[in-house]
Amino acid sequence: MRQYVLKRLLLMIPTLFGVALLVFFLLRVAPGDIVELKYAGSGTFAPKEALDRERKQLGLDKPLAYQFVSWIAGIARFDFGDSMWTGRPIIEEIKIRLELSLQLAVMATVVAMLLAVPLGTLAALKQDTWVDYAVRIFSIAGLAMPSFWLGIVIILGFLIVFKWMPPLTFTSFWTDPRANLAQLIWPALAVGYRYSAMATRMTRSAVLEVLREDYVRTARAKGLWERAVVLKHALSNALLPIVTVIGLEFAFLLGGLVVTEQVFNLNGIGMLFVESITHRDYTMTQALVLLVSFAFIFMNFMVDLLYAWLDPRIHYQ
Amino acid sequence: MPGSTRAFITNNLRAPILFRPGSALDFISSRPLGGAGAIIIVLMIAAALLANFFAPYDPLANNYGAMFEAPGVHHWLGTDSFGRDVLSRILYGSRTALWVGFCSSLFGTSIGALIGVSCAYFGGKADLFMQRLMDILLSFPLIVLALVVVAVSGSGLWNVILAITIPMIPRAALVVRSSALALRQMLFVEAALTLGSSHWRVISRHMLPNVMAPYLIMLTAFLGQAILLEASLSFLGLGVAEPTAAWGLMLRGAAVEFAERAPWMALFPGLAISLAVFAFNVFGDSLRDALDPKLRLP
Numbered sequence: 253m254r255q256y257v258l259k260r261l262l263l264m265i266p267t268l269f270g271v272a273l274l275v276f277f278l279l280r281v282a283p284g285d286i287v288e289l290k291y292a293g294s295g296t297f298a299p300k301e302a303l304d305r306e307r308k309q310l311g312l313d314k315p316l317a318y319q320f321v322s323w324i325a326g327i328a329r330f331d332f333g334d335s336m337w338t339g340r341p342i343i344e345e346i347k348i349r350l351e352l353s354l355q356l357a358v359m360a361t362v363v364a365m366l367l368a369v370p371l372g373t374l375a376a377l378k379q380d381t382w383v384d385y386a387v388r389i390f391s392i393a394g395l396a397m398p399s400f401w402l403g404i405v406i407i408l409g410f411l412i413v414f415k416w417m418p419p420l421t422f423t424s425f426w427t428d429p430r431a432n433l434a435q436l437i438w439p440a441l442a443v444g445y446r447y448s449a450m451a452t453r454m455t456r457s458a459v460l461e462v463l464r465e466d467y468v469r470t471a472r473a474k475g476l477w478e479r480a481v482v483l484k485h486a487l488s489n490a491l492l493p494i495v496t497v498i499g500l501e502f503a504f505l506l507g508g509l510v511v512t513e514q515v516f517n518l519n520g521i522g523m524l525f526v527e528s529i530t531h532r533d534y535t536m537t538q539a540l541v542l543l544v545s546f547a548f549i550f551m552n553f554m555v556d557l558l559y560a561w562l563d564p565r566i567h568y569q
Numbered sequence: 570m571p572g573s574t575r576a577f578i579t580n581n582l583r584a585p586i587l588f589r590p591g592s593a594l595d596f597i598s599s600r601p602l603g604g605a606g607a608i609i610i611v612l613m614i615a616a617a618l619l620a621n622f623f624a625p626y627d628p629l630a631n632n633y634g635a636m637f638e639a640p641g642v643h644h645w646l647g648t649d650s651f652g653r654d655v656l657s658r659i660l661y662g663s664r665t666a667l668w669v670g671f672c673s674s675l676f677g678t679s680i681g682a683l684i685g686v687s688c689a690y691f692g693g694k695a696d697l698f699m700q701r702l703m704d705i706l707l708s709f710p711l712i713v714l715a716l717v718v719v720a721v722s723g724s725g726l727w728n729v730i731l732a733i734t735i736p737m738i739p740r741a742a743l744v745v746r747s748s749a750l751a752l753r754q755m756l757f758v759e760a761a762l763t764l765g766s767s768h769w770r771v772i773s774r775h776m777l778p779n780v781m782a783p784y785l786i787m788l789t790a791f792l793g794q795a796i797l798l799e800a801s802l803s804f805l806g807l808g809v810a811e812p813t814a815a816w817g818l819m820l821r822g823a824a825v826e827f828a829e830r831a832p833w834m835a836l837f838p839g840l841a842i843s844l845a846v847f848a849f850n851v852f853g854d855s856l857r858d859a860l861d862p863k864l865r866l867p
């Protein structure tokens with residue numbers, strides 16, 4: 253087992269290296285760079301020498317291969333360099349925003365689980381009744397509605413009904429948990445609902461499948477409580493596919509965060525990412541893509557490990 | 570098409586119901602949700618094609634005398650911060666959504682299918698290399714890869730199509746490759762090779778027609794995603810540019826800023842996106858059930 257974990261972790265390195273290579277060269281193929289953009293924004297005419305001086309300062313005058321190697325060498329020492337737009341260290345820029353995005357991600361996942369598992373189980377137990385149809389329509393609608401629009405609708409609902417708007421300035425959970433939750437629960441709902449849609453459908457079909465198993469019939473035949481049948485026998489065996497979907501749809505969550513942070517004006521990783529792309533901030537975009545891809549790959553890895561833990565029959569060599 | 574291939578298709582794709590005459594009606598009656606999706610799609614295509622007949626106003630014409638007008642007799646869905654008619658902009662916006670959706674899923678699935686089939690056909694080192702490359706592309710979440718492509722290519726209609734096409738390619742390639750791997754062992758492929766067919770001929774005439782089912786399934790499954798992705802990119806200001814009518818763009822800026830004063834600006838374009846994505850999703854699901862119940866998309 254330990255060998256397997258080690259192997260998987262080591263295998264991440266070539267994939268991440270590929271991601272880094274791809275992003276680095278893709279960004280530099282594009283015509284125009286951050287220096288031109290900065291001057292174009294200021295509206296003044298800039299002589300070529302000034303542009304070149306700026307490029308030199310950012311290290312953009314060096315050969316691409318040199319830039320790439322020094323960037324990778326920096327990452328190996330956990331030094332991601334400075335943002336080309338603000339000039340501040342990237343680690344710091346990310347650090348101040350990570351707490352918010354992580355909290356939002358965790359809350360959205362909790363919302364998704366809280367919606368998906370009970371609703372999916374309920375739909376399976378009441379298969380082909382109006383409950384089942386209602387749950388299915390609810391989840392299909394969740395897949396169709398963009399989370400940023402759902403966010404706008406939530407804000408709109410509050411504005412019109414209560415004349416109240418979720419606070420726009422971020423308070424850390426550790427300083428004022430209530431204010432923090434009052435702000436973040438709404439984006440978490442908007443993202444979590446969409447995130448839950450696939451998981452609800454998966455839960456429903458997994459529970460349906462398990463309910464047809466012999467051991468469930470045995471459990472019922474020996475007069476076990478229906479609640480015990482559902483919770484202990486059916487649901488715990490249906491957990492595996494549910495975990496898979498939650499893990500695989502992690503990308504949904506990330507995508508949801510990128511757009512939802514804009515709606516709720518949350519200064520998180522998603523907002524930083526969009527900003528870095530608009531500013532052509534190469535170093536920042538590279539670092540963020542690497543971070544997100546790492547999170548994504550790591551999540552898939554965790555799902556595989558969780559498998560082995562949930563199902564003792566699964567062994568990894 | 571050689572006889573053996575045709576026989577394979579008719580024997581192995583048991584339910585190509587969409588290709589039989591009168592099958593459209595069968596499809597609608599046997600799968601009500603998918604049928605509803607199909608009807609919405611047809612209506613949307615009609616709205617997009619005939620937007621210049623249906624739309625009551627010019628979608629780009631500013632009218633500063635009629636800013637933030639509530640839905641009413643003159644403007645059924647109200648007007649926006651420039652006095653532009655929301656209904657007209659939604660109708661014209663369906664052109665953008667469908668055009669981007671169709672182009673990017675068509676290109677993405679086709680390129681992906683070609684790569685997938687070629688990988689399965691050639692195998693060996695080339696396959697291994699392509700699989701690694703696809704793995705790398707798959708380790709980007711959909712929207713992140715699309716944003717990176719936008720960062721490279723810039724915004725604008727064709728760049729958005731490119732940005733949505735590229736993340737679709739590895740996903741389509743993966744699914745098509747796994748179906749094509751079995752085909753590679755089929756007798757008719759071996760027979761074609763023995764008869765001296767070129768690589769390209771075997772791939773294009775014998776293998777590609779046989780992955781039609783997963784191809785069509787992927788194509789419809791991607792359509793909804795592509796429309797959603799286009800709306801997201803435009804909403805972030807990295808997609809189609811003003812003043813083009815696009816649903817995601819209509820939700821950007823003023824729609825949020827003046828949400829309290831003019832909620833219709835934010836409500837209706839979002840409804841249009843949801844309806845379109847809903848229609849393509851349920852249609853795609855039904856198509857998948859009809860063509861290949863076992864296929865699981867990534």
